[in-house]
Amino acid sequence: MNYPLTLAQMLEHAHRIHGDKCVQTVLPNGEMHRYTYAALYERVKSLANAITELGIQRGDRVATYASNTYQHLELYYAIPCIGAVLHPLNIRLSAVQLAQIVHEAEDKLIFVDGAFSEQFGDLRNKIGCKRIVRFNLMPADTDTSYEQLLGEAEPTYTWDIQDENWAMGLCYTSGTQGEPRGVLYTHRSMFLHTLAVNQADVFGLTEADVVLPLVPMFHAMAWGLPYACMFAGADMVLPGPKPTCLADLIAENDITVAAGVPTVWAKAYPDLQRRRQDISSLRRVIVGGEAMPSTLIEAYEKELGVEVCHAWGMTEMSPTGTCSKLRGTHQNLSDAKKWDIKAKQGRPVPGVELRLAAEASTSFTELPWDGETVGEVQVRSPWTASRYYKSEPTTEHFTADGWLRTGDLATIDAEGYMQIVDRAKALIRSGGESISSIALETALLKHPRVLEAAVIGVPDEKWGERPLAVVVLTPVGAECNTRNGFSLFPDQIPNRTEEALRGQLAAEFPKFWIPDRFVFVDEIPKTSVGKSDKRAILGMFVSTGNSDLP
Numbered sequence: 001m002n003y004p005l006t007l008a009q010m011l012e013h014a015h016r017i018h019g020d021k022c023v024q025t026v027l028p029n030g031e032m033h034r035y036t037y038a039a040l041y042e043r044v045k046s047l048a049n050a051i052t053e054l055g056i057q058r059g060d061r062v063a064t065y066a067s068n069t070y071q072h073l074e075l076y077y078a079i080p081c082i083g084a085v086l087h088p089l090n091i092r093l094s095a096v097q098l099a100q101i102v103h104e105a106e107d108k109l110i111f112v113d114g115a116f117s118e119q120f121g122d123l124r125n126k127i128g129c130k131r132i133v134r135f136n137l138m139p140a141d142t143d144t145s146y147e148q149l150l151g152e153a154e155p156t157y158t159w160d161i162q163d164e165n166w167a168m169g170l171c172y173t174s175g176t177q178g179e180p181r182g183v184l185y186t187h188r189s190m191f192l193h194t195l196a197v198n199q200a201d202v203f204g205l206t207e208a209d210v211v212l213p214l215v216p217m218f219h220a221m222a223w224g225l226p227y228a229c230m231f232a233g234a235d236m237v238l239p240g241p242k243p244t245c246l247a248d249l250i251a252e253n254d255i256t257v258a259a260g261v262p263t264v265w266a267k268a269y270p271d272l273q274r275r276r277q278d279i280s281s282l283r284r285v286i287v288g289g290e291a292m293p294s295t296l297i298e299a300y301e302k303e304l305g306v307e308v309c310h311a312w313g314m315t316e317m318s319p320t321g322t323c324s325k326l327r328g329t330h331q332n333l334s335d336a337k338k339w340d341i342k343a344k345q346g347r348p349v350p351g352v353e354l355r356l357a358a359e360a361s362t363s364f365t366e367l368p369w370d371g372e373t374v375g376e377v378q379v380r381s382p383w384t385a386s387r388y389y390k391s392e393p394t395t396e397h398f399t400a401d402g403w404l405r406t407g408d409l410a411t412i413d414a415e416g417y418m419q420i421v422d423r424a425k426a427l428i429r430s431g432g433e434s435i436s437s438i439a440l441e442t443a444l445l446k447h448p449r450v451l452e453a454a455v456i457g458v459p460d461e462k463w464g465e466r467p468l469a470v471v472v473l474t475p476v477g478a479e480c481n482t483r484n485g486f487s488l489f490p491d492q493i494p495n496r497t498e499e500a501l502r503g504q505l506a507a508e509f510p511k512f513w514i515p516d517r518f519v520f521v522d523e524i525p526k527t528s529v530g531k532s533d534k535r536a537i538l539g540m541f542v543s544t545g546n547s548d549l550p
């Protein structure tokens, strides 16, 4: 049977089989909005009509500027199910970056959460007259009201996705040069990704689960959870636009599975540990976006009795690629060994093929899976991109035989467990988001006082990595003194310059991109080909005890 793999089929299944299951959202005023899948289904049909009435046609991009809410979930279904393309905007990016993204995507319509009205204002000024619809409207808002649109729309809609290869979603990722890169998903790719992550050895969601996706719906499709939960029939609790107490959310809603980046779990741990009894419903946390340290895995598994499901992926992979679960043969290992295995990024999800290639080689040489040899991870799967949006595949990102070059450097052992050891791409990962070191360097070099600049990611307990800028100033009037092998300018000069450089970066990039520290040096170490030697620079800060430099 040639059965179409579309989100409309998934929505119909969720409605027919799991209509009584619940979606709850923490509203901006702290109250809880609660309704069933059946009620969501009815609203999605009205929304589908409303979006069509606004002139949106098959293939048009419709953006969202929102967090994890029931309205965003409705849009996750309504937009693709009329044949248009859901384009969640990453609200953490700066207005300058987002304007570039909206321009490239040619978004026709933007749905905005009123809770972000103020920060959206900057973007709005840059993108000119786009049609805006808002939910969670504030009294002063003059845009079209989401609820009014829904109220006026026809309640019936017949889905008509004629081809499972139609595009359903578009997500942008930070390119290594800082330029945004779009990744387009199809109905088929998202359907298959949903089936894949719902397997027992991956996220393993069931109808009995109550799932709390902390991973934002504006980043990498919230790891596919909005679809995975509803296909499995799990209840969902959406944390809404305002920060809330995680332990309270878990305790009050009997959450069984929660998903978020390691930064979230590290920050929440002391409170969760204090309230162990209250959070006893929690059986599993899904962690990804950056490496989850084995000590934190141990803390969750041993102290809280919560299983850690450590996954790796990329926006380009919908995003899930591997998952670190123990094998049956590992059950007799010591706890310490088990946590070390779980701290690896894990084995490929069925449907995903991995291979290790010699780093930076132009011709492909497959490296052995011996747990020691380091190579670049290359991937292919039915839910991995074969090119970036509006561009032809280049050898920088795709191999001649069509595999995705991830830019992650790893080992793979004989059992198929991948362990990331480094990144070949010039991206710093902070709190699960990418920061382009090259984009920051380019911006720094625009300042007349900067002669050379290198930005590196230094390990950070809270965020995983944080950017640090190493700068050589133009020598005008600069006197130097030397400390720890670095020549430092007298305090007042770098202070003033640092302020100016921070100001320059803040005009272009979001706050979390601004380096925590600026270090002014006489010379930046170089590789044999004259590029900044990032590993040598990192070594100076990490292993030689220079981390207390200014």
Ligand code: AMP
Binding pocket: 173, 220, 287, 288, 289, 290, 291, 292, 310, 311, 312, 313, 314, 315, 316, 319, 345, 406, 407, 408, 420, 423, 429, 432, 433, 434
């Ligand atoms: P993004 O497309 O923003 O989701 O970023 C994807 C990148 O995040 C990957 O290429 C990795 O460099 C990094 N990443 C994702 N998951 C993990 C993980 N579990 N451990 C280490 N790095 C990760």
